[in-house]
Amino acid sequence: MLAYRLLQAQTQPEFQEVPDPHPGPGQVVVRVAGSGLCHTDFTVISRDRSYWKNERPPFTLGHEIAGWVEEVGTGVTKVQRGDAVAVNPSWASCGCCHMCRSGEENHCLYQKAIRAPGVGYDGGHAPYVLVPEVRFLVPIGNLDPIEAAPLTDAGITTYSAIKLALPGIWPGSTAVVIGVGGLGLYAVQFLRQLTGARIVAVDSTEARLKLAREYGADDSVRFYALRLREVGMIKFLPTARTGVSGTSSSGS
Numbered sequence: 001m002l003a004y005r006l007l008q009a010q011t012q013p014e015f016q017e018v019p020d021p022h023p024g025p026g027q028v029v030v031r032v033a034g035s036g037l038c039h040t041d042f043t044v045i046s047r048d049r050s051y052w053k054n055e056r057p058p059f060t061l062g063h064e065i066a067g068w069v070e071e072v073g074t075g076v077t078k079v080q081r082g083d084a085v086a087v088n089p090s091w092a093s094c095g096c097c098h099m100c101r102s103g104e105e106n107h108c109l110y111q112k113a114i115r116a117p118g119v120g121y122d123g124g125h126a127p128y129v130l131v132p133e134v135r136f137l138v139p140i141g142n143l144d145p146i147e148a149a150p151l152t153d154a155g156i157t158t159y160s161a162i163k164l165a166l167p168g169i170w171p172g173s174t175a176v177v178i179g180v181g182g183l184g185l186y187a188v189q190f191l192r193q194l195t196g197a198r199i200v201a202v203d204s205t206e207a208r209l210k211l212a213r214e215y216g217a218d219d220s221v222r223f224y225a226l227r228l229r230e231v232g233m234i235k236f237l238p239t240a241r242t243g244v245s246g247t248s249s250s251g252s
């Protein structure tokens with residue numbers, strides 16, 4: 001199969017022909033429907049050789065994966081061929097500590113480094129991905145796996161933050177989303193679905209603000225210093241000069 005792979009640290013990834021994966025005991029091969037492109041891909045590409053210890057390139061990129069179960073290894077009973085699944089990318093988690101067992105594998109007490117499909121292991125930018133343990137599969141029912149793929153990182157990151165904030169967001173209150181790129185647009189949608197709050201999107205790009213309004217934001221604010229001062233937010237920020245440069249320094 002053709003896979004998009006990081007062949008060496010700090011080099012441009014390339015398409016490469018690799019053997020189709022087959023599952024060993026307890027493993028599952030997933031036919032990839034969607035594999036999200038993420039800013040983390042750039043981070044992975046930029047890591048130098050010393051970052052990669054046991055799991056070094058070459059490997060296939062792509063850590064936001066959903067698809068259908070293609071083949072299961074011996075002993076796998078939780079899923080069967082054809083099931084629609086998303087792939088939990090926390091592959092360095094132990095699966096046994098109390099964080100893992102409460103579904104917070106990303107906070108595993110025993111993982112030594114962030115390792116995932118596409119981050120040290122072969123990932124989803126390929127027709128198939130080998131999932132090393134069935135516990136990393138999440139059934140998604142009738143959800144379209146193409147749309148579900150980025151939920152495994154971009155979506156869950158935003159959802160986790162908003163879920164913690166829910167007790168303080170009641171109907172009639174205002175939730176401000178600063179930055180409505182990939183993650184921020186998820187934030188707008190989760191807030192729309194989970195709360196009755198008025199949602200205000202803040203960004204420097206009108207095109208993104210337009211998308212945010214389409215996805216459920218009630219109002220939008222173009223992000224530059226004068227406007228922020230008008231809406232009273234500037235008092236929370238360090239002293240800013242007027243104009244875009246002042247805003248960027250205050251936004252850090």
Ligand SMILES: [Zn+2]
Binds near residue numbers: 037039063154
């Ligand atoms: Zn990602």
Ligand SMILES: [Zn+2]
Binds near residue numbers: 093097098107110
């Ligand atoms: Zn653990």
